[in-house]
Amino acid sequence: MNGGRLTRWDRWSMALRLALLQATWNYERQQGLGWAWALKPALDRFYPDAERRRARLTEHTAYFNTQPTLASLALGAVAGLEEQRAAGAPVDAAAVARVKSALGSSLAALGDRLFWLTLRPVAACVGLVFALNGRWFGALAMWACYNWIHLGLRVAGVEWGYREGPEVLGTPLRARLEELVRGLGALGAALIGLIVATVLVPGGEPRPMVFQVLLAAGLVLGMLTAQRARPSPTEWALGIGALCIVAGWIR
Amino acid sequence: MSVRMLATFLLGGVAALDATPVAQTLLSQPLVTATVLGALWGNLPLALEVGIVLQILAASTLPVGARTPEDYAVGGVVGAGVALALGSQQPFEVSRNASALLGVLAGVIGSVLGVPLLKWQRRRNEGLSRWCEEALGRGEEGALAAAQRAGVVLSFATGACLTAVLVGGALRGLQGLAAHESLRLARAWALAQPLWIGLGLAQLLHAFVQRRLTRAALFGIALLAGWLVLMVSSQ
Numbered sequence: 001m002n003g004g005r006l007t008r009w010d011r012w013s014m015a016l017r018l019a020l021l022q023a024t025w026n027y028e029r030q031q032g033l034g035w036a037w038a039l040k041p042a043l044d045r046f047y048p049d050a051e052r053r054r055a056r057l058t059e060h061t062a063y064f065n066t067q068p069t070l071a072s073l074a075l076g077a078v079a080g081l082e083e084q085r086a087a088g089a090p091v092d093a094a095a096v097a098r099v100k101s102a103l104g105s106s107l108a109a110l111g112d113r114l115f116w117l118t119l120r121p122v123a124a125c126v127g128l129v130f131a132l133n134g135r136w137f138g139a140l141a142m143w144a145c146y147n148w149i150h151l152g153l154r155v156a157g158v159e160w161g162y163r164e165g166p167e168v169l170g171t172p173l174r175a176r177l178e179e180l181v182r183g184l185g186a187l188g189a190a191l192i193g194l195i196v197a198t199v200l201v202p203g204g205e206p207r208p209m210v211f212q213v214l215l216a217a218g219l220v221l222g223m224l225t226a227q228r229a230r231p232s233p234t235e236w237a238l239g240i241g242a243l244c245i246v247a248g249w250i251r
Numbered sequence: 252m253s254v255r256m257l258a259t260f261l262l263g264g265v266a267a268l269d270a271t272p273v274a275q276t277l278l279s280q281p282l283v284t285a286t287v288l289g290a291l292w293g294n295l296p297l298a299l300e301v302g303i304v305l306q307i308l309a310a311s312t313l314p315v316g317a318r319t320p321e322d323y324a325v326g327g328v329v330g331a332g333v334a335l336a337l338g339s340q341q342p343f344e345v346s347r348n349a350s351a352l353l354g355v356l357a358g359v360i361g362s363v364l365g366v367p368l369l370k371w372q373r374r375r376n377e378g379l380s381r382w383c384e385e386a387l388g389r390g391e392e393g394a395l396a397a398a399q400r401a402g403v404v405l406s407f408a409t410g411a412c413l414t415a416v417l418v419g420g421a422l423r424g425l426q427g428l429a430a431h432e433s434l435r436l437a438r439a440w441a442l443a444q445p446l447w448i449g450l451g452l453a454q455l456l457h458a459f460v461q462r463r464l465t466r467a468a469l470f471g472i473a474l475l476a477g478w479l480v481l482m483v484s485s486q
Contacts, residue, residue: 226458
């Protein structure tokens with residue numbers, strides 16, 4: 001048995017290693033290997049005996065998948081469980097696997113909505129508002145807007161998960177993240193309005209009528225095609241490009 | 252091969268890393284990579300024109316669920332790279348627009364062609380994962396770090412090579428077209444640019460609004476207020 005506790009440096013090291021959670025993402029185990037890699041500093045601390053440590057590491061290479069930023073919460077919580085397990089508490093491999101599975105799926109559901117469906121498009125919109133005015137720092141604004149939440153949660157998440165344990169999402173944190181999703185969604189809608197205005201009147205100079213009509217046509221087409229998953233926006237974009245080349249040739 | 256071209260290929264590798272295997276900080280997004288390439292090639296306006304269209308399309312493409320989304324990380328670098336390389340050979344406004352059109356198309360095609368390679372990498376990683384588990388069973392703890400390193404190297408190499416092949420191929424095939432048909436291509440750009448921007452923005456708006464009246468109203472108010480402010484400030 002080992003009574004070692006995680007130090008602040010261990011938790012920081014786990015948060016850093018979480019950057020490689022998807023380095024070996026695959027269809028079979030998905031983030032399994034990356035998860036074991038991120039948890040290794042904790043296992044090194046709890047299990048000085050190499051054989052036991054390797055056994056735990058192998059357990060953790062099993063299937064795991066969640067949203068990569070919020071994985072930090074699950075990582076902290078599971079590190080806390082492993083700490084209890086190493087200290088002799090009645091926590092077995094099946095209990096750890098159950099917590100990983102439960103946290104993984106709920107964090108994925110929340111994280112996909114927060115990061116992929118909301119924060120990333122909102123950050124892109126912030127960047128576009130500046131870039132459409134020819135400003136180079138649009139890219140920087142986009143990067144900063146996304147990463148103060150993304151990197152912040154990646155580092156703080158391990159701490160929160162470790163402190164709160166498997167109930168980390170039962171705390172007011174979930175309510176705060178849901179509120180953030182709602183707020184960002186509303187901000188995103190307003191930013192799209194601002195972008196359309198900027199595209200129509202860049203620098204206060206209205207675009208030609210043909211451009212305005214084509215933009216409106218694109219918006220209508222986009223609204224109609226958004227109702228269906230297929231064809232994807234990329235496939236529509238390719239079709240539009242091909243049609244415009246033909247039109248440019250024969251005009 | 253010029254240093255700028257080599258740096259473009261390497262940026263393709265970096266973008267491929269940032270997209271999934273390492274950190275996911277949005278360095279791989281087309282607007283960011285286009286801005287970097289614009290500074291590198293000394294033509295920020297052209298890079299931004301291409302980057303904006305590709306960014307809007309990328310933002311409406313979501314990596315959710317089992318679907319492997321189009322690879323706009325490499326696509327963004329290919330698009331801006333092709334446009335800048337073509338634009339550097341022709342100084343005129345018309346040819347700049349022709350380069351932008353060909354760049355966006357190369358970027359979109361690149362993002363589609365990147366998907367099978369992403370799937371191939373993920374299958375390679377399955378082998379890596381099995382090897383790592385066997386090695387851990389044999390007592391080789393260092394196998395975990397080795398597997399992670401291999402995954403990162405594979406992703407970087409794939410991204411850089413795909414960028415090199417696509418940019419090289421596009422330049423070889425499109426240089427003549429951009430030089431001789433720039434007027435027609437510029438006309439096609441004038442038609443395609445607003446349609447692409449409108450299409451992508453509508454997809455984003457649909458995702459944000461989700462049939463909520465308040466958000467639709469916010470969109471309308473922001474559009475009207477932005478338009479009024481821009482019109483009044485220009486007077």
